[in-house]
Amino acid sequence: MQLITNKDIVDVVKYSDTSAIIVEKIPLANPTQYKVQYSVVDFVNKSIDLSTKSAYLLRKFGGNFKRISEIIPNFVQCEASVLYDRRVLAIYPNGEAGIFDRDGEISWSGTFDYHEKPISCMALEGKYFWSICSGENCVIRYSCQNMKVDLRIGGIDANTFINPTHICYDDNDIYVCCDNNKVRKINGKNYTVSDYLNFTNTIKKYYKYGKYAIAVMSDGTYVMENNE
Numbered sequence: 001m002q003l004i005t006n007k008d009i010v011d012v013v014k015y016s017d018t019s020a021i022i023v024e025k026i027p028l029a030n031p032t033q034y035k036v037q038y039s040v041v042d043f044v045n046k047s048i049d050l051s052t053k054s055a056y057l058l059r060k061f062g063g064n065f066k067r068i069s070e071i072i073p074n075f076v077q078c079e080a081s082v083l084y085d086r087r088v089l090a091i092y093p094n095g096e097a098g099i100f101d102r103d104g105e106i107s108w109s110g111t112f113d114y115h116e117k118p119i120s121c122m123a124l125e126g127k128y129f130w131s132i133c134s135g136e137n138c139v140i141r142y143s144c145q146n147m148k149v150d151l152r153i154g155g156i157d158a159n160t161f162i163n164p165t166h167i168c169y170d171d172n173d174i175y176v177c178c179d180n181n182k183v184r185k186i187n188g189k190n191y192t193v194s195d196y197l198n199f200t201n202t203i204k205k206y207y208k209y210g211k212y213a214i215a216v217m218s219d220g221t222y223v224m225e226n227n228e
Contacts, residue, residue, distance in 0.1 A: 064104025
């Protein structure tokens with residue numbers, strides 16, 4: 001594991017097959033205020049270089065990023081994906097969500113919840129997306145066509161995912177941060193769940209990109225290669 005920053009990470013989006021854009025929170029003199037800094041992390045060289053807001057927004061929201069970022073006030077705090085039909089779905093940690101049409105205009109706004117507990121995170125899988133419900137100890141797959149629940153794994157009385165905090169999708173499998181220091185894997189073929197990684201520190205978020213990964217830990221953010 002290679003430490004790349006110990007600043008607070010607000011967001012991570014894929015930039016290329018071997019790089020990602022991270023958004024760091026930079027404190028200002030006033031402790032209640034901060035600015036953000038955009039950087040590209042090169043997985044191969046384990047290097048980090050400054051990037052631009054436009055590059056970040058393009059990767060996150062697609063071609064209509066300018067219009068969408070005008071409508072969304074806190075665009076770094078939501079997770080977003082360009083869906084199969086070129087609409088854009090954005091979800092905030094409190095479950096508030098919006099769908100933008102192909103012109104970048106808002107076509108729907110509402111909330112996602114499960115048993116009245118908010119849904120957060122988004123991991124796109126073709127015509128579906130995965131989210132977590134920390135309050136119910138489960139992960140949920142939704143259909144992008146009707147935004148309805150398609151599949152649920154785990155539950156409030158199960159130990160499958162204890163307090164899940166993040167979910168990502170890579171190469172047909174799904175990875176869930178949970179139980180403070182674990183990443184558990186959902187097999188994309190049969191949906192069986194198994195332990196994938198165990199850390200000594202708290203793992204907040206885990207983004208997998210082939211043999212590379214970004215792990216947002218309690219003590220900093222790291223680049224991993226081949227799970228090391």
